Amino acid sequence: MKENSSKKITLVLGGVRSGKSHYAQNLVTNGGRVAFIATAEALDEEMRQRIARHREERPAGWTTLEAPLALEDAILECSGKFDIIVVDCLTLWTSNLMGAEDSQDERIFARADRLCESLRQVTSSVVLVSNEVGCGIVPDNDAARLYRDLLGGVNQRVAAIADKVLLLVAGYPMTVKDVAGATS
Amino acid sequence: MKENSSKKITLVLGGVRSGKSHYAQNLVTNGGRVAFIATAEALDEEMRQRIARHREERPAGWTTLEAPLALEDAILECSGKFDIIVVDCLTLWTSNLMGAEDSQDERIFARADRLCESLRQVTSSVVLVSNEVGCGIVPDNDAARLYRDLLGGVNQRVAAIADKVLLLVAGYPMTVKDVAGATS
Amino acid sequence: MKENSSKKITLVLGGVRSGKSHYAQNLVTNGGRVAFIATAEALDEEMRQRIARHREERPAGWTTLEAPLALEDAILECSGKFDIIVVDCLTLWTSNLMGAEDSQDERIFARADRLCESLRQVTSSVVLVSNEVGCGIVPDNDAARLYRDLLGGVNQRVAAIADKVLLLVAGYPMTVKDVAGATS
Numbered sequence: 001m002k003e004n005s006s007k008k009i010t011l012v013l014g015g016v017r018s019g020k021s022h023y024a025q026n027l028v029t030n031g032g033r034v035a036f037i038a039t040a041e042a043l044d045e046e047m048r049q050r051i052a053r054h055r056e057e058r059p060a061g062w063t064t065l066e067a068p069l070a071l072e073d074a075i076l077e078c079s080g081k082f083d084i085i086v087v088d089c090l091t092l093w094t095s096n097l098m099g100a101e102d103s104q105d106e107r108i109f110a111r112a113d114r115l116c117e118s119l120r121q122v123t124s125s126v127v128l129v130s131n132e133v134g135c136g137i138v139p140d141n142d143a144a145r146l147y148r149d150l151l152g153g154v155n156q157r158v159a160a161i162a163d164k165v166l167l168l169v170a171g172y173p174m175t176v177k178d179v180a181g182a183t184s
Numbered sequence: 185m186k187e188n189s190s191k192k193i194t195l196v197l198g199g200v201r202s203g204k205s206h207y208a209q210n211l212v213t214n215g216g217r218v219a220f221i222a223t224a225e226a227l228d229e230e231m232r233q234r235i236a237r238h239r240e241e242r243p244a245g246w247t248t249l250e251a252p253l254a255l256e257d258a259i260l261e262c263s264g265k266f267d268i269i270v271v272d273c274l275t276l277w278t279s280n281l282m283g284a285e286d287s288q289d290e291r292i293f294a295r296a297d298r299l300c301e302s303l304r305q306v307t308s309s310v311v312l313v314s315n316e317v318g319c320g321i322v323p324d325n326d327a328a329r330l331y332r333d334l335l336g337g338v339n340q341r342v343a344a345i346a347d348k349v350l351l352l353v354a355g356y357p358m359t360v361k362d363v364a365g366a367t368s
Numbered sequence: 369m370k371e372n373s374s375k376k377i378t379l380v381l382g383g384v385r386s387g388k389s390h391y392a393q394n395l396v397t398n399g400g401r402v403a404f405i406a407t408a409e410a411l412d413e414e415m416r417q418r419i420a421r422h423r424e425e426r427p428a429g430w431t432t433l434e435a436p437l438a439l440e441d442a443i444l445e446c447s448g449k450f451d452i453i454v455v456d457c458l459t460l461w462t463s464n465l466m467g468a469e470d471s472q473d474e475r476i477f478a479r480a481d482r483l484c485e486s487l488r489q490v491t492s493s494v495v496l497v498s499n500e501v502g503c504g505i506v507p508d509n510d511a512a513r514l515y516r517d518l519l520g521g522v523n524q525r526v527a528a529i530a531d532k533v534l535l536l537v538a539g540y541p542m543t544v545k546d547v548a549g550a551t552s
Contacts, residue, residue, distance in 0.1 A: 013354060015319065015502025017520020065221045132353065134199025135383065136320020136504020137328045144505045152201020152354075167353050169535050170381060170520075172261035172526035172545045178440065197538060199503065311407020316537065318383025321512045336385020336538075343538035351537050361540045 010127045014168030032083035034062045039093040041068045059175045068096045072118040079122040090130035194311045198352030216267030218246045223277040225252045253282045256302040263306040274314035278335045295337045378495045382536030400451030402430045407461040409436045434462045440486040447490040458498035462519045480522045
């Protein structure tokens with residue numbers, strides 16, 4: 001009766017250095033098989049260091065997959081094989097999609113809809129990390145303005161199907177959405 | 185006895201693409217006469233597209249007024265003639281005021297005080313949309329820094345007289361202020 | 369038995385012009401001896417004006433100390449001599465440390481750890497003000513990106529030992545963390 005009812009989709013939002021990744025990982029504490037899907041590509045030294053630092057902070061025993069673009073497929077591949085799937089992060093995935101999908105918003109939102117379809121189909125629980133980037137001044141350059149709009153749209157789509165949405169502030173979670181019956 | 189007691193002032197804050205406008209419009213669901221006061225001016229193609237997209241998303245039957253500057257008067261003109269007035273948004277109004285009031289903070293805050301006076305006098309309920317722009321890095325240029333300070337001051341003034349203040353995150357509202365007895 | 373149990377550490381976070389300083393000062397209402405530790409240095413005219421405006425807004429009778437760098441020591445000096453210590457703000461302290469500690473993150477986080485040690489030792493209550501700067505677009509320049517990371521790390525460290533963490537939005541507090549039994 002409740003086969004899939006224990007599956008839960010959680011979206012962990014927050015600013016830079018708000019403790020999002022750390023918090024998302026701490027949600028995964030009660031053992032079980034964990035897949036970590038990284039969307040980062042180490043294109044420069046700064047990213048390489050950030051990726052290495054995050055990797056060191058993750059528990060041993062987790063299976064790491066890299067999916068800078070094909071996140072929808074990676075989630076489905078992990079479905080059922082892992083108890084929980086951590087996706088870190090939608091911020092970089094959206095950034096990567098801008099290159100792959102030629103900055104076309106319709107195409108990028110279609111990818112976000114496909115991601116939501118994967119999240120509906122997956123039988124494992126999923127914790128997704130993303131950034132809040134829309135609370136500063138309007139950026140000067142067009143690409144940054146477009147990126148804010150795209151990531152905001154991606155976050156809204158994922159939040160709409162998530163059971164729980166949290167906003168991290170200085171390492172602590174504020175509840176944005178919590179579907180009745182969802183427990184962290 | 186309770187003639188005006190059903191009137192409510194609601195401030196809907198949030199980052200870019202946080203679902204503010206959509207949420208504000210969804211607050212207005214139980215029929216009635218609705219005025220939509222737009223503060224946007226279509227000065228370039230990007231704004232023209234944004235305005236057109238927002239207009240398409242609004243329900244038919246709403247009366248649209250444009251008040252890029254004279255928002256205080258527009259609200260009073262609508263008073264009593266509509267059950268609810270949606271103001272979208274204080275972000276652009278403040279930006280427009282910087283041009284009209286020569287970027288003088290005293291003059292712009294005097295306008296915000298006049299807006300609050302209109303909100304006290306109006307007999308219709310009002311939902312105002314505004315942006316949170318102060319949570320990024322200090323901008324390089326003086327005008328952007330001043331704008332952050334001004335909009336923050338405008339938001340604080342309106343929040344102070346609002347019955348309800350919400351912060352939208354990824355399409356979902358977090359309650360910032362809720363005067364006892366206020367119901368959405 | 370409860371000698372130090374009435375001591376409380378409160379972190380007041382928020383964006384620019386969110387009412388942080390004003391709110392922090394209003395927390396200090398029930399008389400008592402108040403120390404105000406300012407971390408600002410008046411390096412240019414804009415800062416001079418901001419400092420002067422803030423000083424005017426503070427109650428007479430408060431003792432003001434300036435500690436642009438040696439905040440850890442200033443807190444300990446005030447310990448026991450004042451009922452409450454207001455620190456405004458960690459934002460500028462972190463910025464000042466970047467100069468003094470040569471932008472080395474390990475050294476700056478070591479200073480933040482020393483600050484936390486002072487906050488553990490102090491017998492007075494402390495209210496600290498800091499900014500949320502990580503919710504905008506990634507800044508172009510390296511120093512701004514580093515600063516976001518550093519301030520985020522400082523905020524997380526102080527939040528971890530605080531009894532209460534608040535996020536100010538348009539002048540109103542949202543509770544981020546509230547250790548059981550803490551009362552404002």
